[in-house]
Amino acid sequence: MKRPNILFLFSDQHNQKMSGCYGDKVVQTPNIDRLAAEGVRFDNAYCPSPICVPSRMAMLTARWPSRQDCWVNDDILRSDLPTWLHAAGAKGYQTTLIGRLHAIGPDQLHGYGDRPVGDHSPNWPGGARQSLGVLEGTNDPTPESLEKAGAGYSAYQEKDEDVTTAAESWLKNEALALNSAGKPFCLTVGLMLPHPPYVVDQEAYKIYEGMVPPPEQKPVDDEHEFHAWWRKDRGIDTVTPEQTDRARTAYCGLVHRMDEMIGRVLDALEEAGLLDDTLIVYASDHGDHLGERGLWWKHTFFDESVKVPLVMRLPGVLPAGEVRKQVVNLVDLSQTMLEAMGASQLPHANGKSFWDVAKTSSAPWLNETFSEYCTDPVPHWTGARAVQQRMIRADNWKLCIYDSEAPQLFDLENDPLETTDLAALPEHREKLEALMQKLTQDWNPQDIVERMKTRRIEKDLLLEWAKNVQPVSSHIWTFSPEINRLE
Template identity: 30%
Template sequence: MKTKTLTSLAALTVTAGFAAAPSSPATRQPVARPNVLFIVCDDLRLNLGCYGDSSAITPNIDRLATQGTLFARAYTQQAVCNPSRQSVLTGRRPDSLRVWDLRADFRKTTPDAVPMPEHFKLNGYYTHSIGKIYHDGKRDPQSWSDVEQQLRAPKRDDYHLEENRKPHKGGKAAATEFVDAPDEEYADGKTARDAVASLKQLAGREPGALPFFLAVGFRKPHAPFTAPKRYWDLYDPKKIPPLEQAAPPMGAPTLALHNSVELRGYSDMPKVDAFTPEQIARLRHGYYAATSFTDAQIGRVLDALKQTGLDKNTIIVLWSDHGYHLGEHGLWCKTTCYEADTRVPFIIATPDGRPRGVRTDALVELLDIYPTLIELCNLPSRDKLEGRSLVSNLGNPNAKGLDGACSQFPRPWQYRKDGVPSVMGYAVRSATHRYVEWRKFGTLEVVERELYAYKGDQLFETENIVAHPGNADLVRSHAAMITKKVP
């Protein structure tokens, strides 16, 4: 961020967001609208202390959970980076955007969509991006008041060992690596460094400067699992939770599964054969280490927010673009309609007097972030947003959620660059079940169905019970929820 840009912004005052109480325009006083610190992680699943994983060492995200509301049942709209992020940022479903792959851009497919940071910018906010917010390397100058920082992180920079830094097909070398190295030699360390510097500059502006929307995107724990050695050393490999539910769900259709091609692209991973127990253990250890590394970078940003005093008027939102499989169901990475891929960490902390340290089991979607921030920041609403405001859920574990949260995923993955998917899977998660319809793309013809029952916080499906006698009413009610949201 350029200091001169912040200096010039300091002279600008807030011209919107007046209090409603004064009796006439002449006596109204400007209200200090809240800032927004918008934090997104890549591939972060629920292996966090605040989500009940006693093995995870994530003190900073856990601390944030004590300061706000933790949404225990939040769902992404598509479990892969680009569609998920564009959906969140525009407040529209992947089908509405026609963005289902890693290349499509809503600016071309849905040019009337106005993303969240642009809406804030148009309504008197200074907006800035550091790290991965849209898909890696995607520049979107309309969203930001200043040039994006840490926009691209080449795969080569994930590594320190020379055998991993030399050219590899697709840029992927080993799936894991650890060396003694400073945090700031990694992309997320640089993102945290720049976010801290930006917060210090924002805190030094003149009174009356524009409120800010600062988006900070961390790339871990996305593979490769390459964090400094000290984060690996936090964990005893023998105490990493063992793999559970290693087999696919009984009766799952082939369409629902995949061959873990994303992980198999790394140079030390099997291209076809099964992963060995040693590989599984190493990968799971690496995921926990990478998660703790990113948690530490989030902690640096949260500490800077507090040290500058900006925490007193800043809303903090933390979310993950999707979940992840670590060998469960025989799957690695994401790209399914299942619980472990679609259910994500999501926390909102507000600087007002709402109850803190609240957990809610209300079903919510990441689409809800956009309308929630609009209401919290008293901005004009936008047409065509497909989520709902969660303000009534903040601090209130008894507030109602959705009857069903919807996600989707195409097959094959990935489809041809000049084509469209052959089949689209649509999933709805109710309080007790997940129902999936696999439809021929562009028609209503259903080619496969799945229905799974869950107990409590269960993350992994066991048996497809869609054909069981007595489940017809469940199938009809869940299918109706899909049709309502994704006609």
Template identity: 30%
Template sequence: MSSTPGGGRDRKNVIVFFTDQQRWDTAGAHGNPLDLTPNFDRMAAEGVHVRNSFTCQPVCAPSRASLQTGRYPAQLGCFRNNIPLPEDAPTVADRFAAAGYDTGYIGKWHLGDTGTAGPVRPEQRGGYRDWLAANLLEFTSDAYETTLYDGEGRAHELPGYRADALTDAAVDYIAREREAPFFLFLSFLEPHHQNERDDYPAPEGYGERYAGAWAPGDLAALGGSSAEHLGGYLGMVKRLDECLGRVLAAVREHGLADDTIVLFTSDHGCHFKTRNAEYKRSCHDASIRVPTALLGPGLDTGRPLERLVSHIDLPPTLLDAAGLGAPEDMDGRSLLPLVRGAADDRPDDVLVQISEAELGRALRTPRWKYGVVAPGADAWNTPAADRYVDAYLYDLEDDPHELHNLIADPSAAESAEEAVGPLRKRLLQRLAETGEHPVIDPAR
């Protein structure tokens, strides 16, 4: 076998392009008018656009744990931030490595020891062999100051804007001569806020370009911190799409386009302090719906996938698309049969777990958003509850921006209960599938 980028042509390389806190409606493929994402839009048009894609837990570490394992966060044990990924949990990197792949991780990890911002112990790297990352990139970097740590724990100062620096490292990784195929997980911090000053630092000139240019319906109505931050946030999204273009160009330039699968997705969205005191951790689409697309051999259909898809479905899909098969011990199911036009026997809904801000569960269907919370629960230390109470009901056909909670409207009580009955039953079924068997009481 020749020593070429990507290694053997009989097995497919896999790249995950992973953003942090990116709403689905930042993408032109979802109707955004600002031309922020031409590369994502082209990828979605040529490949498989997962039009209704949802995180199963809208906060960093749980979502990341799910994407590494294909399991629900509460069942895995990573139901909130500051809980490390269990060292014995099988990951996608483990499975690719077992099949002879080179495995690489670049960027933000957020699944290591509590209180550790920089280096991650080898035992906590999820099975990745090539390593250039920080556990909490938001605390080891700023917009133009990026520090990552290699496999020996040595610090590396990367030049330029942070997203560009990670992309430079990814392009270098793609270009390496190797005998084996590779699995690369490229994890950005953008468009997440810079924690210590609660700011969205776009590249120079980008935030000003988009300030006041556009606002989605929920933010136009509710405001939150969007007037101050939305321009910078959208500028970060624009730069991320330029980085995506560079990664896809590197794949083409090295002759790997016919041998490489690319997944674009994000860990969760951003509601700009409209639903609680910060940016996520709620059942609303602003928190849970993300842009997702797949491109590569077997995925170049140009047909969108309309059914609702959870993050737990993405790891088995990648393994399946690479020819390794979808593991039965993952909670999700491969999307490949649906991509190929097979009949779908799955109900068209997704389960979402909520922690930290409140202990809750939610069911998202094409029309409805139904959510429950555990009254008085310690949402930081409790992964699940024995009892929940109805808390949210939105009719997404009439109220796509989730501005009218029917559960909280006494005048809608009768019609709300008529809708809630079947949704409550279905949510209980989904919870039972994960091993949870609570009761759900009607709201008072």
């Protein structure tokens, strides 16, 4: 069989539920829905960590964040760790990235052979960042991201327009040339949307204005200590209904625009005559709470934050219109794409290929995965607090462990919205202990604390170096602060 090309569409901060194919009745995602209708949709796909860099670097290497020392957004992935792009290139694929990678450090390729459009941020913490102008700070977990939400325009949306245009051109030119030469391609299109700022162009905003319902779940009286602390520390314990509506409306507009861009890329692939010769995968790096439980952004193990959309299409190999309930992870996805290519699996990896599961629902699979959330107290959004937290999803059970706070245990079959914590109930002690043993057998929080302290000493030196030397960053997409505006 001819080896398939790979088109990996990878977005940023897309709440799984916010797509038509996942049941949303408001947001319009005809292109993602088409991929699901013509391929396979995964309902229980998770991210390795509910923040950007550790999730993305773990996906690249198929290793948990704690297995590669990438926990927060200023951690550098070692260049000598093989990624799935190295394995694809070793198999003869042309590996190209257009757009978002969010890798820190001098290696801005990590196995990609070509990168026509890069990131908007510098390669180094301490490097000069481009200003978001009137939207400064709205991309971070701060009250400003909700206070300045609504109709407008951000550099993130503009960047994705450039990424989409570049991807269209690449598919119509380079992909065709590679196909003529008999060489398969592996193209990643990295999109920023729908990551905050919760700001979208006025036309898209008006499509959803007055149409978006409020969050289903309010904060509960017996809210977990960590989540109560997080809401207060981040200043989101007094978000107004009007701010919530503007942010959720803009988010729907961002998803709408992202889906349109995905459609343009798919059209270019079809125009090149390569649509049905290409494994198309859509996924995101983590989710977004969007006000559910009084929470925003990511940073937790609730499904709004840690679940991701995942759809795969390859006619003649994958069935059309089927759904998979198996529990999978982005660390598994990279191994899966490698198997689809006929490439070698990554060595010493945690991820396992679920290619057989994608092809048939009856294929054997262990319904078990993890996610990690670890920080030191330095990043400004941590509230000067270090955390070492981990989650296991095993079949229909989820256990989350924290630092000094109590664990949480949910029965997702009977409580899919995670409203009833069963951890303290005697009748569930046996289940809690069994999951706790699995969760901690290769997890030592104190060891992680010490490793993060060692890394911080090294990172602080690199940060001061970058502040003073201002080294030139590579693969940078530049923009004017004036691009950013609020209507």
